[in-house]
Structure formats: C-alpha cells, structure tokens
Amino acid sequence: MTHTQAWTPLEIETESIGGCEELVERITGMGEEFDKLLAAEKGLVFRGFGVTPADLDQVLDTLLPNRLAYVHGNSPRTKVGSNVYTSTEYPQEFTISMHNEMSYAHAWPSRLAFYCQVQPGSGGATPVVDAAVWLDSLDAEVREAFADGVRYVQNLHDGYGFGKSWQDTFETTSRAQVDAFLDRTGATWEWKADGGIRVSSLRPATTRHPVTGTEVWFNQSDQWHPAGLGDDTAGALAQILPEDELPQNVTFADGSPIPAEYVAQIRDRGLEHAVDVDWHSGDLLLIDNVLLAHGRRPFTGDRRVLVAMSD
Known part of the structure; x- marks a missing residue:
C-alpha cells in the first residue's frame, strides 16, 4: 500500500505465483490478527491471486466464516451460489450512491466480500467511503434533524407490481415465516x-462500531427517498403511485418528510469523499460494513461482481 494523507483500503498482493492456496494460507496464518487488521484498515483489496469462480467458495469460507442469506434485502440481486449473490442489478449507466449494506434493517452484516469475476470494459469501480468521515462532512443542521432516527416503509407486492415481491425479499413463500x-x-x-x-x-x-467505538453515518435515507431517484423518475412515479404506496420510502422518525435538499447533501457528500476501488478479474475486496459504505460507478462492458456477507 502506498501511504498518502488520504485514506485508501490496504492492498495485499501475491508474494509468489498467487492462487487460492496462497491467499487462504496467508489469511488463516494471521489468526485473530486478521480481524484486527480489518478493523484498523477498514477495507482490504486482494490483487494478483487469480481467484477463479471454482476457488470462490474456499476463499469466502476463509474470509466470511458464517455467510448470510440476503433476507430482507431491498436491492435487486440474483442468488448464484451458497449465499453468494450478484451485486445490485441496476442499469450500468447510473451511479449507485454510498450505503452500508442493510443499514435499514434490525441486523446487518459486519463484513462484505466482493469478487470480480468479469472486469468491466471501462469504469465500474466500487467506491468506498469512511462512514465516520461521511458523518462529519454533513452540516450540523442535517445531523441534528436525524437525531431521532428514520422510519423506513416498504410496500412489497405479491408477485406483480413495482419493486420487489415479499417472496423475493424474504426468500420464502410462507406468510407465517x-x-x-x-x-x-x-x-x-x-x-x-x-x-x-x-x-x-x-x-x-x-451507529457505533462494536470494536473501535467510532460513530458513523449508518442509514439509507437518501436511497429510499423519492428525491434520490432523480426528478424525472420521481415525477413519473408520482403520476402512478401516491407516496405512501411507493415500493420504498423514508421519513423522519415522527413521520414528517425529509427535505429533498437534505437527501441531496447526504448523497453528494458521500460520493465526494469516496475512494474508488478499480477491478481486474480475480480481485477481491473485503470491507467492514460499519466502518465503510460502498456504491458503484457507471460502466461499459460485461461487468460481473459477486458479493457475500457475514455477521
């Protein structure tokens, strides 16, 4: 890693011929020191190991000992393996703004691992931002307005409609479950x-990180708010559905509306302070999901990045 004044994830490169075996041996050889390294660095990028799709389960079992299902997840994904999913399936010409995975939920993964199976033709970086820096970058007026929290509302259809179905969201067809x-x-x-x-x-x-105690910005108000969709999309949806029937929406804790200018500030400052992680096939990125938020830059070509998570 090249040390600069600005924070960047720690890059770990192969020391020999690379391969899955070297990567697994180096991680397991560190024992508990690996957990300390991740908490200190916030994010780790593994390059040059040439991890193949056939290697992925073994590597993920090492990085994420308890892989989680994406239950109650709100973004469109496809399950492709044992609790391995495609990254958010969103049109490639758009930016996905910064967010901590499932920060809207009652429980969230502590770690995320991203694997580049197919590198994009151009663009397609995964930006990551120090969530404490994101919090500090917001105006005091905005931070104070969110002091009591946020209320998320989901309208999940039964198989036909806008957004996700409840069956896809909860990975079940049982109402009782x-x-x-x-x-x-x-x-x-x-x-x-x-x-x-x-x-x-x-x-x-x-929220505060359970090890470091660092307070971080940890919500998805800008992604759930209609203003986060852009004027054209929000306007089109408003012609079809009333606000309380949108697939997802967010308000302040007391149900009062969040001003659109707050949403824009949150979104823009997260992206402004983000650091891009560019992809080559076989690369892996491991992040602490509380200390770092992530997103996606627009891209061309056939980008395929897979993601898995653990508690």
Whole structure:
C-alpha cells in the first residue's frame, strides 16, 4: 500500500505465483490478527491471486466464516451460489450512491466480500467511503434533524407490481415465516388485500462500531427517498403511485418528510469523499460494513461482481 494523507483500503498482493492456496494460507496464518487488521484498515483489496469462480467458495469460507442469506434485502440481486449473490442489478449507466449494506434493517452484516469475476470494459469501480468521515462532512443542521432516527416503509407486492415481491425479499413463500421474521425485528406490518405487505421500521441514523467505538453515518435515507431517484423518475412515479404506496420510502422518525435538499447533501457528500476501488478479474475486496459504505460507478462492458456477507 502506498501511504498518502488520504485514506485508501490496504492492498495485499501475491508474494509468489498467487492462487487460492496462497491467499487462504496467508489469511488463516494471521489468526485473530486478521480481524484486527480489518478493523484498523477498514477495507482490504486482494490483487494478483487469480481467484477463479471454482476457488470462490474456499476463499469466502476463509474470509466470511458464517455467510448470510440476503433476507430482507431491498436491492435487486440474483442468488448464484451458497449465499453468494450478484451485486445490485441496476442499469450500468447510473451511479449507485454510498450505503452500508442493510443499514435499514434490525441486523446487518459486519463484513462484505466482493469478487470480480468479469472486469468491466471501462469504469465500474466500487467506491468506498469512511462512514465516520461521511458523518462529519454533513452540516450540523442535517445531523441534528436525524437525531431521532428514520422510519423506513416498504410496500412489497405479491408477485406483480413495482419493486420487489415479499417472496423475493424474504426468500420464502410462507406468510407465517415472514411474520415470524418481522416479529423479531421490532417492525410493524400489515398484509394488504391485494396479497402484498406494508412494513414500517424505525431505525437509528448513526451507529457505533462494536470494536473501535467510532460513530458513523449508518442509514439509507437518501436511497429510499423519492428525491434520490432523480426528478424525472420521481415525477413519473408520482403520476402512478401516491407516496405512501411507493415500493420504498423514508421519513423522519415522527413521520414528517425529509427535505429533498437534505437527501441531496447526504448523497453528494458521500460520493465526494469516496475512494474508488478499480477491478481486474480475480480481485477481491473485503470491507467492514460499519466502518465503510460502498456504491458503484457507471460502466461499459460485461461487468460481473459477486458479493457475500457475514455477521
């Protein structure tokens, strides 16, 4: 790693001929020191090891000892392996703004691993931002407005409609299993006459890292807010659906609206302070999901990045 005044993830390169075996041996050889390294560096990039799709399970078993399913996830993905998913399937010409994975949920993964199976033709970096820097970059007025947290609202259809179905979201076709899951989360919900479900969840806007104690910006208000869609898309949706029927929406904790200018500031300052991780086939990126938020830059070509997560 080249040390500069600005933070960047630590890059770890092969010391010999590379390969899955060297990477696994180096990680396992560090023992508990590996966990300390990740907490200190926030993100680790593994380059030159030439990890293949056939190697991926072994490497992920080492990096993420307890891989999690993407249950209650709100972004469109495809499950491609044992709790391995495509990264968010969003049109390649758009930027995906910064976010900590599942920060809207009652529980979230502590680690994320990204694997580049096919490098993009151009662009397509994964930007990462120090979530404490993101918090500090926001105006005091914005931070104070979010002091009581945010309320997320999901309208999940029964198979036909805008956004995700509840079956895809909860990876089940059983209403009883959905009820049991939500009962543990502190959310409120109602099954609707059309077979869909509306879920409302009150969550904090910031959190503290369990090891370092660092306070970080930790919510997805800008991604769930209609203003985050852009004027054209938000305007088109408003012609089709009332705000309380949108696939997802967010308000302040008391139900009052979040100003669009707050949303723009949150989105723009996260991207402004982000560091891009460029991809080559076989690369891996491991991040602490509390200390770092991530996103995606626009790209051309056939980019394929897979993601897995653990507690």
